[in-house]
Amino acid sequence: MVKKNYILVCGGSACEASKSDAIYESLKKALYERGLADDVQVVKTGCFGFCEKGPIVKVLPEEAFYVEVKPEDAEEIVQETIIKGRLVERLQYKDKNAKSTGDKFDVEKIGFYQKQLRIVLRNCGFIDPENIDEYIARHGYQALEKALTEIGRDGVIEELKTSGLRGRGGAGFPTWIKWNTTKGVEAPQKYVVCNADEGDPGAYMDRSTLEGDPHSVLEAMTIAGYTIGATKGIIYIRAEYPLAIRRLEVAMKQSREYGLLGENILGTDFSFDIEIRLGAGAFVCGEETALLRSIEGNRGMPTPKPPFPAVEGLWHCPTLINNVETYANIPVIIMKGGAWFKTIGTEKSPGTKVFALTGKINNSGLVEVPMGTTLREIVYEIGGGIRNGKAFKAVQTGGPSGGVITSENLDTGIDFDALAKIGSMMGSGGMIVMSEEDCIVDVVKFYMEFCVDESCGKCSPCRIGTRKLLNYLTKISKGNGTMEDLKKMEEIGYAMRKGAPCGLGQTAANPVLSTRRDFKDEYIQHVVDKKCIAGKCTSLVRFEIDPAKCIGCTLCARRCPAGAVSGEKKQAHKIDQAKCVKCGECFRGCKFGAISKF
Amino acid sequence: MSVGTAEEIKFSDELLAFIEEWKSKPGNLIMILHKVQGEFGYIPRQAALKVSEMIGVPLAKIYGVITFYHFFKTEKPGKYIIQVCLGTACYLRGGADIMQELETILGTGVGHVTDDGFFSLEAVRCIGCCGLAPVMMIGKEVFGKLTKEKIPEIIADFKARG
Numbered sequence: 001m002v003k004k005n006y007i008l009v010c011g012g013s014a015c016e017a018s019k020s021d022a023i024y025e026s027l028k029k030a031l032y033e034r035g036l037a038d039d040v041q042v043v044k045t046g047c048f049g050f051c052e053k054g055p056i057v058k059v060l061p062e063e064a065f066y067v068e069v070k071p072e073d074a075e076e077i078v079q080e081t082i083i084k085g086r087l088v089e090r091l092q093y094k095d096k097n098a099k100s101t102g103d104k105f106d107v108e109k110i111g112f113y114q115k116q117l118r119i120v121l122r123n124c125g126f127i128d129p130e131n132i133d134e135y136i137a138r139h140g141y142q143a144l145e146k147a148l149t150e151i152g153r154d155g156v157i158e159e160l161k162t163s164g165l166r167g168r169g170g171a172g173f174p175t176w177i178k179w180n181t182t183k184g185v186e187a188p189q190k191y192v193v194c195n196a197d198e199g200d201p202g203a204y205m206d207r208s209t210l211e212g213d214p215h216s217v218l219e220a221m222t223i224a225g226y227t228i229g230a231t232k233g234i235i236y237i238r239a240e241y242p243l244a245i246r247r248l249e250v251a252m253k254q255s256r257e258y259g260l261l262g263e264n265i266l267g268t269d270f271s272f273d274i275e276i277r278l279g280a281g282a283f284v285c286g287e288e289t290a291l292l293r294s295i296e297g298n299r300g301m302p303t304p305k306p307p308f309p310a311v312e313g314l315w316h317c318p319t320l321i322n323n324v325e326t327y328a329n330i331p332v333i334i335m336k337g338g339a340w341f342k343t344i345g346t347e348k349s350p351g352t353k354v355f356a357l358t359g360k361i362n363n364s365g366l367v368e369v370p371m372g373t374t375l376r377e378i379v380y381e382i383g384g385g386i387r388n389g390k391a392f393k394a395v396q397t398g399g400p401s402g403g404v405i406t407s408e409n410l411d412t413g414i415d416f417d418a419l420a421k422i423g424s425m426m427g428s429g430g431m432i433v434m435s436e437e438d439c440i441v442d443v444v445k446f447y448m449e450f451c452v453d454e455s456c457g458k459c460s461p462c463r464i465g466t467r468k469l470l471n472y473l474t475k476i477s478k479g480n481g482t483m484e485d486l487k488k489m490e491e492i493g494y495a496m497r498k499g500a501p502c503g504l505g506q507t508a509a510n511p512v513l514s515t516r517r518d519f520k521d522e523y524i525q526h527v528v529d530k531k532c533i534a535g536k537c538t539s540l541v542r543f544e545i546d547p548a549k550c551i552g553c554t555l556c557a558r559r560c561p562a563g564a565v566s567g568e569k570k571q572a573h574k575i576d577q578a579k580c581v582k583c584g585e586c587f588r589g590c591k592f593g594a595i596s597k598f
Numbered sequence: 599m600s601v602g603t604a605e606e607i608k609f610s611d612e613l614l615a616f617i618e619e620w621k622s623k624p625g626n627l628i629m630i631l632h633k634v635q636g637e638f639g640y641i642p643r644q645a646a647l648k649v650s651e652m653i654g655v656p657l658a659k660i661y662g663v664i665t666f667y668h669f670f671k672t673e674k675p676g677k678y679i680i681q682v683c684l685g686t687a688c689y690l691r692g693g694a695d696i697m698q699e700l701e702t703i704l705g706t707g708v709g710h711v712t713d714d715g716f717f718s719l720e721a722v723r724c725i726g727c728c729g730l731a732p733v734m735m736i737g738k739e740v741f742g743k744l745t746k747e748k749i750p751e752i753i754a755d756f757k758a759r760g
Contacts, residue, residue: 014727017740051729202686204726239632239669240725277625278632280667283723297627299666315624358687358728365729396686432686446689450723456666 005040005082008058010125012047012208013243015055019071020044023055026074031082040082043134046124046212049366050112053093058107058125065107066091111363111384115377117344118368119352120205120328124212129247132254135215141260143334147223148268151334153183156227160330162338164350169195169286169323170401170427171503172349172416178320181310182228185318190230192221193314195291195323196237196244199283200399201450203430205354206324208366210237210244213328214251218274220327222261223334225272228320233274236291240281248276283400283454286428287503288321290456301456302502323428325354345371349415353429359396360387360435372413375405379433390435394518398427400447400454401507403514404440423514425507439536440519441526444511445473451508462505465496469512477537481527490516535597538582542598545586547572549594556586556595604651607644613637617652627655627663631670640671676711676718678756680704681735685724691731692745697721699746700734703753716757 009015009024024044031037048056053067059081066077069091080086095110107113118124127134135141147156160176167173182190194217198206210217221233237245252274255261263271277295284290285300292314294300313319329351333341342350349371355378358364362384369378375395379385386392394404397414403424405412412418416426434443448470455462469492472485493509493516500506516523525531532540545556545565552570564580567573575586587595609617616633620626630653634645641664650657664670682688682697697708700719704712711718727733730742736756741748 013725014729014742017727017730017733017742051727054729199723201684201689201723202728204724204728207726240722278629279669280628280632281669282667294628295625297625297629297663299662301666356687356728358731359690364687364731399686430686432690434690438690443686443690446686453668 003039003041005062006060007040007042007077007082008045008060008125009042010046010048010054010056011044011129012051012054012124012211013204013241014051015047016243018055020055020069022071023057023069023074026071027057027078030074030078034078034083036078036082040078043128044130045126046129047121047208047366048125049116049121049208049368050363051366052362052364057091062087063107064088065093065110067093112365112367112382115373115382116368117352117370119332119344120209120325120354121212121366121368122332123216124208127213129212129214130250132215132251132258135213139335140215140331141219143331144219144222144226144260145266146334147226148266148270153227153229156223156334157183159334159338163333163341164338164348165326165329165333165341166349166416167322168325168329168353168429170398170425172426175322175326178310178322179224179227181308182318182320185311187318189232189315189317190228191314191317191319192224192228192230192233193291193295193309193319193321194221194233194235194237194327195286195288195321196235196241197279197285197291198238198241198324198428199279199281199286199454200428200430202358202432203356203399203428205356205366205429207241207244209324209328209354210241211247214244214247215255216328216331217324218248218251218255218261220330221274222265222272223330224320224322224327226265226270228318230320231272233272234295234314235274235276236279236285236295237276238281239278245276245278252276282456283450284456284502284504290502291321292319299456301458302504304501325429346413346415346418348417353414353426355429355431357383357431357433359431359433360390360438361385361433362387371415374411374413376410378414378431379410383433386433386435390437393434393436393438394440396424396432396434396443396511397430398425398507398510399430400450401425401504401510402427402430403510404434404518406518423517425510437534437536439532439534440515440522441473441477441532442534442536444515445470445477447511448473448508451504455504455508459499459501459505461496461499462502462508465492465500465505466508468492469509473512476523476526477532478539479526479530479537483524483527486516486523486527531598535584541582541584542577543575543580543582543584543587544596544598545573545575546594546596547574549592551592551594553591555589555591559585559589561585602642602644602647604644604648607642607648609634609645609648610637617649621653626653627660628667631660631664635670639675640673642674643672673711674715677716678736679718679720681720681722681725683723683725683727683731683733683735684721685728685731687724687728688732693732695746696732696734696744696749699749700753703750717753 057066057069165175282300285294290300290302309319345351354368409422451466457463493513496509550572557565562581564576733742
């Protein structure tokens, strides 16, 4: 039966957390009660990307784009939009770029989506990820067919080579070389591995891809298996992603039923199957040799390269490892051709990149942009600028291995090489925006705590280096740092870069080194002036009451947990600095702006 | 850590069947440990001993793996597990304040269980809902866009559930 309307409900993790499940059920119920269940299809899709305003509900063909929907809104959506064809103004997302006059609303014109180009996320928010037919309807598995029956193994390599696709996991190594090397090694058994151990704090691109479009990864892995001559694939995924795991399991089951996975795929003599292996929360397992050791059931400690996994990987067999986003690009490249892909993005980094845009930004969410898009476009046009009208301070990319980008480089078009040139790195795609309220020393200290936790402890440059750096940062944030400490930190950082054998250790000092260069003054303020302008390093903060502005309302005295504020009613109050625990409760509570932070 | 024997613990039929299925597969240890933790909420020493006997992997190696990965626990967690996200996005939007407030209210620190065995408090790195930062999870429920002020009510609600 042809459906008259479609209601798309976001079923990504963030929206599910905001009860999108209940919205889905309420919509179904409201439709059923009105006898409309057969005319309107409700689809639970993958992530729309606009997580800030979730849960999101889209109604087609009206193009209604409803944000922050609650289960109790279902009645009104059905009554107004489905039955009367009118927008529910209250829920409709309002954006200055989009014309919301009239009955048609153009989602593409929303600032958040306008600069985006969705290749990896092509199906997220459009299809039901738990229904293989919807994937097939959007040209799913055609690339596999083309690889198997038309262009063959060499054809696949050729397309990848032409496309210039580089690995999206961090380092940006050309994908075709990896594939070609593994293909070229003679061995009775080879493996295809998908790295879905997204451990970078503040990044969830791969999670959304797997939750929204699991088949794209399965299809690509199958193409990889065919190309390199492997019969077995393994997806190594974080145990913390239960929804993604479930959708992958559903997708694998459906693929097997359709003969797209298992014995004699598409009637050819090629057989390939995939299994899931769970990670257990170790950041270092994102490093490919550590990941392989973990699949083998061991502690996830990196092993020296060479031998590279392409030659000797899982259980000593040649192994191809790519991450989720790299795989998700592949079916499109095979279908539309490498030459088409090459036209997108920049010369040396073709294609798009998905970023998890978070931090002090108005529109947090998942964005996919062509390489070469400037940071300014991402932060201001897509991200809608800094929260609460504060000033931009920096963007951190590459997670705990990356660096910060200052306002000077806002107009740099981002790709692998440009980011490396300005002292950061692409990493997996976390993009964390900081405002004037954030202290660089504090943020770097946060990353270093992470690295201390996550260093596997095998090699001393990383194990001892991260600990030493953290000690210095703590000392500085307490106001006890010296200029000598700053020098020592750099020495240790460079030593780690040179001496550590694996990617984690080599890059763990990057946040320190990059901020020492770009935020020299802020370190010096902490060390010499004993000041933290952002007010995050509490030991360096002092609160004072301006007697001229204080009217003696006693609110601050009542809020203070330490009993440090004293004063009579209707008289100016005073803070006893010796008792003050610097929690800032008085500062946040004062309605007269009488308390200042130094 | 209590010393026990493998005989002191009983595995469900499902768990036994899973171990049987995975027994001969290479690299099975982590998958089996996940299943054990799924059943008990943590990995009791007796269970580790039993796994060691069943799949013939030395206990030392099993503990080597358990202690390497953050996900595996060796102590019994509280009835409700509170996981506060301290990923970067949540950290910037005040995740640490949320943690501090919980520590004050519950009277316990990160990685510990309250005296009544009701709550355990954990810090996690990113649960993938950065748009809702700061975020915490209690059991399978996610609480987003948190403020310190919302915490007492949420905790009281869980206490009332019993």
